[in-house]
Amino acid sequence: MIVTQIGALLLCRVMSFIAICPLFSQKGFPNLAKLVVGGSLVISAYPAITGYKEITNMLLLGEVAIKEVLFGLAMGYLSQLVFSGVMMAGQMIDFQVGFSMAQAYDTMTDVQSAQFSKLYYWLTVSAFFLLDLQNSMIYGVVNSFKIVPLGTENMGGASIDGVVQLFEKTVEMSVSLSAPMVVAVLVIDILLGVISRSIPQINILMMSLSVKTIVGIIIFLLALSSLLSFLGNNLSEGIENMLEFIKSVR
Template sequence: MIVIQIGALLMCRIMSFLAICPIFSQKGFPNFAKLVVGGSLVISAYPAITEYKEIANTVLLGEVAIKEVIFGLAMGYLSQLVFSGIMMAGQMIDFQVGFSMAQAYDTMTDVQSAQFSKLYYWLTISIFFMLNLQNLMIYGIINSFKIVPLGTENISGASVDGVVQLFEKTVEMSLSLAAPMVVAVLIIDILLGVISRSIPQINILMMSLSIKTVVSILIFLLALSSLSSFLGNNLSEGIGNMLEFIKSVK
């Protein structure tokens, strides 16, 4: 019976984490593959459970299972923060450039997105795998059972404040990422506005779409190396924040 309880609680934390974390939470990731990954992580994490007492009370067992689900969702949320911030930056750029008028439903992210949102997202995915951060993320969820044993989660006020601060840092990172291109396109809008007042005969709308598209792509290509470094640093920091959160929950 104790083996079944441990397996069920392991599954609660791991599957709730996989339901919201990067890569594995995507709709394009097959459900069968999610079950295989979840089952493999449960088997890998089982040796880390050294001190667990069987819970005879069904209500108490349900409360422990809910705590495990909440803790898994919290870890997954923190690991996903950087990806959400990057998507936010892409949406701001799309809006300023004009690509938001051509938004389409993205079956992978399950949101309406345009060109730069998709471009930034997939660039982030590529950098995530190039830096082998998926291994660090998996290590974090496995090691969490050694740091925070089953049923002992205590998400204090300090932990909540830390999550709020990480959210603020994510918004700041998103604004920093989008600012150069948004400012450049905004300057183009101002110049085109002056031209439209000087020469009303020119079709500024059609001209602006072409100019802003070309300028945004050129800026992206020129900043690609710095952008890759910026994303890599923030991705590493994001996974590190998840590990720090695990250590703070005891």
């Protein structure tokens, strides 16, 4: 019975994490592969379970299971914040450049997105794997069972201020990522406004779409090397934030 409880609680934390974490939670990632990853994590984490006492009260067991699910969801959401910030930056750029009018349903992210949103997302995924951060993320999940033992009834200590600061960092990262493109397009809008007042015969609307697209692509290519470095630093910081959150819950 105790082995069944341990396995069930392990699955609660691990599978809830996989349900929301980056990459593994995508619709394009096969469900069978999710089960394989979840099962592998459960098997890897099982030796870390020490001193677990069997819970005989079913209500208490249900409460502990819910806490494990919430803890797994919290870890997954924190690891997903950087990806959400990147998508937010891409949406701001798409809106300014004019690509937001050509949004399409993305089956991977399960949201409506345009060109720069998709491009920035896949660059982030590439940087994530190039930096081998998926191993750090998986290590954090397995190590969480040592830091926060399975069946812990009181999961306190996580600071609300700390979580708010993480959201602030995400918004700051998103604005920093989109600022160069947004400012450049804003300058173009001002120049085109001056031209339209000087030469009313010119079709500014059609011209602005072409000019904004060309300038957006040029700025993106010029900033590509710095962009990858920026994404790498923020992804590493995002995984560190998840690990710090796990430690704060003790």
